[in-house]
Amino acid sequence: MAVQDHTFSHVDCEACPIRHRAVCARCDADELERLEEIKYYRTFEAGQTVIWSGDRMDFVASVVEGIASLTQAMEDGRTQMVGLLLPSDFVGRPGRETAAYNVVATTRLTMCCFRKKPFEAMMLRTPHISQRLLEMTLDELDAAREWMLLLGRKTAREKIASLLAIIARRDATLKLASATGQIVFDLPLTREAMADYLGLTLETVSRQISALKRDGVIQLEGKRHITVPDMDRLMDETGDDTDGGVYI
Amino acid sequence: MAVQDHTFSHVDCEACPIRHRAVCARCDADELERLEEIKYYRTFEAGQTVIWSGDRMDFVASVVEGIASLTQAMEDGRTQMVGLLLPSDFVGRPGRETAAYNVVATTRLTMCCFRKKPFEAMMLRTPHISQRLLEMTLDELDAAREWMLLLGRKTAREKIASLLAIIARRDATLKLASATGQIVFDLPLTREAMADYLGLTLETVSRQISALKRDGVIQLEGKRHITVPDMDRLMDETGDDTDGGVYI
DNA sequence: CGGGGGGTTGATCTCCTTCAATCAACGTGG
DNA sequence: CCACGTTGATTGAAGGAGATCAACCCCCCG
Numbered sequence: 001m002a003v004q005d006h007t008f009s010h011v012d013c014e015a016c017p018i019r020h021r022a023v024c025a026r027c028d029a030d031e032l033e034r035l036e037e038i039k040y041y042r043t044f045e046a047g048q049t050v051i052w053s054g055d056r057m058d059f060v061a062s063v064v065e066g067i068a069s070l071t072q073a074m075e076d077g078r079t080q081m082v083g084l085l086l087p088s089d090f091v092g093r094p095g096r097e098t099a100a101y102n103v104v105a106t107t108r109l110t111m112c113c114f115r116k117k118p119f120e121a122m123m124l125r126t127p128h129i130s131q132r133l134l135e136m137t138l139d140e141l142d143a144a145r146e147w148m149l150l151l152g153r154k155t156a157r158e159k160i161a162s163l164l165a166i167i168a169r170r171d172a173t174l175k176l177a178s179a180t181g182q183i184v185f186d187l188p189l190t191r192e193a194m195a196d197y198l199g200l201t202l203e204t205v206s207r208q209i210s211a212l213k214r215d216g217v218i219q220l221e222g223k224r225h226i227t228v229p230d231m232d233r234l235m236d237e238t239g240d241d242t243d244g245g246v247y248i
Numbered sequence: 249m250a251v252q253d254h255t256f257s258h259v260d261c262e263a264c265p266i267r268h269r270a271v272c273a274r275c276d277a278d279e280l281e282r283l284e285e286i287k288y289y290r291t292f293e294a295g296q297t298v299i300w301s302g303d304r305m306d307f308v309a310s311v312v313e314g315i316a317s318l319t320q321a322m323e324d325g326r327t328q329m330v331g332l333l334l335p336s337d338f339v340g341r342p343g344r345e346t347a348a349y350n351v352v353a354t355t356r357l358t359m360c361c362f363r364k365k366p367f368e369a370m371m372l373r374t375p376h377i378s379q380r381l382l383e384m385t386l387d388e389l390d391a392a393r394e395w396m397l398l399l400g401r402k403t404a405r406e407k408i409a410s411l412l413a414i415i416a417r418r419d420a421t422l423k424l425a426s427a428t429g430q431i432v433f434d435l436p437l438t439r440e441a442m443a444d445y446l447g448l449t450l451e452t453v454s455r456q457i458s459a460l461k462r463d464g465v466i467q468l469e470g471k472r473h474i475t476v477p478d479m480d481r482l483m484d485e486t487g488d489d490t491d492g493g494v495y496i
Numbered sequence: 497c498g499g500g501g502g503g504t505t506g507a508t509c510t511c512c513t514t515c516a517a518t519c520a521a522c523g524t525g526g
Numbered sequence: 527c528c529a530c531g532t533t534g535a536t537t538g539a540a541g542g543a544g545a546t547c548a549a550c551c552c553c554c555c556g
Contacts, residue, residue: 072397075489080400082393093386100390127375134382138341141385142348144392145330149320151399152328152447156512191535199400201513206536223520223535241323404544439503452544454504471503471552497556504551512543519536526529 011041016112021088022062023136026128038118044068044105050091051099059113060092066109067188070101071196081197083140086170090136094120107188151199154239159198160208161237164218168228183228191223212237258289264360269336270310271384274376286366292316292353298339299347307361308340314357315436318349319444329445331388334418338384342368355436399447402487407446408456409485412466416476431476439471460485 013019013032024035041064044050050068051057063085070083082101085091091103091111123129150162171185187194191209195202212218217234219227228234261267261280272283289312292298298316299305311333318331330349333339339351339359371377398410419433435442439457443450460466465482467475476482 070393072393074397074401074487076487078401080397082396095383101393127378130375130378130382134378134385135343137382137385137389141389141392144389144396145318145320145349148330148392148395148399149322149328151396153322153326190533202535203514203537204512207512210536239322239324239326438501449545450503451505451546455544458504499554499556501554502552504549506549507547509546510543511545512541514541515539517536517538519534521534522532524530524532526527 012036016064018062018064018088018112022112023090023129023133024062026132027126028128031126031128034122035114038115038122040113040115042111042113044109044111046105046107046109048105048109050103050105050109050111051101053099053102055099056097057092057099058116060090060094060116060119061111061113063087063089063091064110064112067106068109068111069104069106069193069197071104072101079196080199081193082144084197089140090133092116094123094133106193156198156200156204156208157211157237158239159200160194160205160212161217161234162240163194163198164212164226164228165231165234165238168226168231168234183231185226187224187226260284264312266310266312266336266360270360271338271377271381272310274380275374276376279374279376282370283362286363286370288361288363290359290361292357292359294353294355294357296353296357298351298353298357298359299349301347301350303347304345305340305347306364308338308342308364308367309359309361311335311337311339312358312360315354316357316359317352317354317441317445319352320349327444328447329441330392332445337388338381340364342371342381354441404446404448404452404456405459405485406487407448408442408453408460409465409482410488411442411446412460412474412476413479413482413486416474416479416482431479433474435472435474 013024013027013036014029016022019025024032027035042050042061044066053072065087068085068091069081070085071079071081073079084106085103093100094116123133150159154162167187168183168185172183189197191202191205194200195205198205200208209218209220213220216229217237219229221227261272261275261284262277264270267273272280275283290298290309292314301320313335316333316339317329318333319327319329321327332354333351341348342364371381398407402410415435416431416433420431437445439450439453442448443453446453448456457466457468461468464477465485467477469475
């Protein structure tokens, strides 16, 4: 996904690329108008930290463009990514004073921020927002639980295949390409970020990617550009229950 | 926690033991009355399966008494617990037709079930319910993410210590005992269930419990009865960030 | 008495980590 | 333009934490 050049100094909500998927998806014109009053945009370069865990946080936000990661760290440096934030995903928790995780921009990142106090007030008056947020939170909980299975029980090879499958699937839906043909995409993550996501070391990530390449499951150009010649083959490697189902 | 003998054929919501923590916590008398109309109780013996993943589910529920586990399984039998359901926890997802996980009663279990359709209809009219459900879901998401760190990055010993600490803490608050003295509790889980929760084998669980006992971190009577002579010592073993904070 | 469920312990194996060397791409300053 | 440092990635060798396979124990119950 090419980085775009929008400045986002101000964008009309109606024209927003994540209008129908974000926390504001159910809002009517009137409600959007009130959101416009409390929103502002912030942009971060790849690698920049958006928030440190424990920091005071006086906004919540939607990811508009780019990718961010949610990570937790132990004192000795061991790090686990606990969420990958894609466009339309929500950041922050209403009712909470401080950030619970580190948020880092993985790519160039634009967020639509809402001042927390007014947003919380608005949530009480606007069921459309809480309803959508509940739905999104339930989805995230499902994703987190799927990831728990991966972290707790999958082999390194299965972990890598699962991550590639998720990214491939997401990219395929974005591009509206049929999932039957070759799937081509760029990894939005470094090997280290992948390792943090998968609960592995970056060396193991590198080795397993090489192994999948050697076995013809994927093709690599450069470090990041990936071709999946046969999606079913990749799915077989994930260890997931496929039983002929469609991978949504 | 002793298994109680309530039949729960019908209990007045006002007298319910989880009245102030469950999904109905914020409901007023009027709203409770409407909930009474769509609720019914079900009880399961330890070991019984409440729902199989994929099964049609025409209710949602609150755990009233006992413990249930939420598990995900791979075809080859590898199993990962993705949630431990304690009294007041919510089961099921409004808007979803089929169960996403296996739900198994770990102890004798009583649930307060709501017929799904009327419950969903009521949610739309009753912000008190959705608000509370959102709050509970956000808490569960945090718990799931904490568990991701455990699964992805902690050693077997740290995993065991973390689980013991969580159970000890919960029991201490239930008993309103000061957390400073000795903490004594019974494990509500078999070694196998612990293994499924921690992403380990039951042999490793057994070995690590023996090691913690050998090192004096815990004392064991029988297989399940545990004494923690020094909670700080146990916390040190979890690998978590303590920096003098109170363990809530 | 036999059997089964839950648990412990031992021996061995293996997958992943750790430590380390090397490489390619890139920018930067002399 | 080249030397140099940096960053991200690959690959190798060695070691170890946890898995696997297996024997055995304890206790309860029919």
